[in-house]
Amino acid sequence: MGYASDVDEVATAIADPVRRHILTLLRDEPLAAGDIARRFTISRPAISRHLRVLRESGLVRDELVGRQRIYRLDPGPLSPLVDWLAGLVTTERWERHLDALETEVYRTRRERRSSGPAEHRREHTA
Amino acid sequence: MGYASDVDEVATAIADPVRRHILTLLRDEPLAAGDIARRFTISRPAISRHLRVLRESGLVRDELVGRQRIYRLDPGPLSPLVDWLAGLVTTERWERHLDALETEVYRTRRERRSSGPAEHRREHTA
DNA sequence: CGGAAGCGTAACCCATAAGTTACGGGTTTG
DNA sequence: CAAACCCGTAACTTATGGGTTACGCTTCCG
Structure with missing residues (x-):
């Protein structure tokens, strides 16, 4: 019980196309914030906020390495959402x-x- | 190719907690618009617009029966999203x-x- | 140690989304 | 056929979200 809010945060995180694209980038390899931002046309602070949403949803973990912040994917929090989806279809x-x-x-x-x-x-x- | 917008519409539809709850209601049985609205505290027009979003995402099909509109779940459009999620984790x-x-x-x-x-x-x- | 590099945050603007009330069209019913 | 019912839409208000620029902190490097 109480998964509802987890699902909500993850579902919200996934709802944005930019954030989905970030996740697909991170699927292949960990990336620094700047490396991620450089692949988009929008400003770096915008990406920074998207990264915060992803961080707070738990879909992404960050690690400080020198002066850059490395982001890596953590698909774990997807489970509740996936379970919910599975429950819907089956x-x-x-x-x-x-x-x-x-x-x-x-x-x-x-x-x-x-x-x-x-x-x-x-x-x-x- | 071109699944992106499908995923986007479905992901957006799913992002709202009210709409998710509507989907879970419809998972068990088809329901008339009013029957759905009656289970929420928000106004009926609000539900009507949520239903429109779900309709346009394809997650829900509607059928007019007399003076009421019956909604039923169609989980088909979930597939692209589920596939995308699966791609993320595996x-x-x-x-x-x-x-x-x-x-x-x-x-x-x-x-x-x-x-x-x-x-x-x-x-x-x- | 001073400047550049890398990031996050704050303050702000604008578009969109979600809620409300008011309304109108189609359908059943007395 | 008039009244009641069911439901969508329009018009409007407010909250939220995503974008931008400006700024500050920390870390590397000459």
Whole structure:
């Protein structure tokens, strides 16, 4: 429980195209803030703020090396969001069928008492 | 190619907590606009606009039934985003080596024309 | 040690997004 | 057919977000 705010921060972080592009850059290799900024047309402070959002979401970790700040990707915080997405796609239909199935089972149970509830695997898997 | 804008629309749609909650409601069963609005404290027009965003992102399909508009989830448009996320987590390290490998292949190709690109596994993996 | 390099932050501007109330069009119903 | 219902849209207000310039701190280097 309480994942909601995590999902929210990560989802917000991912919602911006610039931040998504930063993440894809960081996917390949760690980069200094300036190296990242140089790949965009927008100003360096703008990138700096995007990096802060990413940092606060946990998607990125930073390390000071000399006078430059190295950023590297940390995909861990994606998990709650990915789980949420997975939950959306998988149980969508399914659950309704399970409900229907369950209802059916109960109804049948009530009607003909004392009949073992076997033979219920392998419905329409398609 | 061109998935970028799809990802953007879906990512934006998902970024809002109200819209995420609407999606989870629709995961279990189709709902009329009013039924959805009734589960929130904000006004009905506000929900109506959230529904429009979801509609335009393709995450939701609507059908007019009498005087009410039934919304149902369509998780299809999530795929590009999910793919992008998957790409982030899996190929994180890895890809660098592939890139290096590929570059090496191209370089070699240019140098010695018409020589098949074999023998290139196991460069400096460190 | 003084200047340049590298970054983050502050202050500000502008566009967009989210909320509200008011309204209008289509549909059911008495 | 008039009233009630369901729902989207318009007009408007306010909050939020992303961009810019100006500035300050720390670190490297001559």
